[in-house]
Amino acid sequence: MKDIFGRLAQDFFSTIVFLAIYLITDNVILATAVAIAGAIGQVIYARYKGQTLGYMTWASLALVIVLGGATLLTHDPRFVLAKPAIGHFAIGAIMLKRGWMLRYMPPIVTETVPEYVTVAGYAWAALMFGLGAGTIAVAATGDIKLWAFYVSVVLIGAKAAAFGVQYLAFRVLVGSRIRAAARA
Structure with missing residues (x-):
C-alpha cells in the first residue's frame, strides 16, 4: 500500500x-x-x-x-490546470481493456464473480473519463481556487467513494454466490 x-x-x-x-x-x-x-x-x-x-x-x-x-x-493558468485531465483520460483509456482489474482482486473475488470484476473495470474507466471531463470544465473557468478544491477534494473523494462502493458490492456479491452454492 x-x-x-x-x-x-x-x-x-x-x-x-x-x-x-x-x-x-x-x-x-x-x-x-x-x-x-x-x-x-x-x-x-x-x-x-x-x-x-x-x-x-x-x-x-x-x-x-x-x-x-x-x-x-x-x-x-487554464493550460496547466488541464494537465490532470489528460492523465485521467489516459488512465481511463487503459482501463477500457477487458479484465484489467482481475489481477488486482483477491482470488475469492476472481473465482466467484469474475464477470462483475469486468463490469467494475469499465465503471472505473467511465469514472476516469468523467473526472477528466470535470477537470477540463473546472480548468476552463480559470478559477484556481475552484480547481484546487476539485483536484484535492472531488477527484480524491470520488475515487475513495467508488472504492468503498466496489468493496461493499463485491462483499455482498461474493457472499450471496457462496451462500447460493452451499444451498445447491
Missing part, C-alpha cells in the same frame, strides 16, 4: 507542487515555474539514482513542460 501511495505522489508531484506554491503565494506564474522545475528535477534525480523511468513519467514531464510553458507564455 505504501508503494502505491509513493507512486501516486511521484506521478502527481508537479501538480502537488503547483498547488502548494499557488496556495502559499497566490501567484500562478511562480507556481507554474516551480512545478516545471520540480518535474525536471524529479527526472534528473531519478536518473542520477539509476532508476528506469516509465512511459508515464516521461509523458508527465512532457505535459508539465508543454502546458506549463503555454501558461508561462500566455499568463493563462
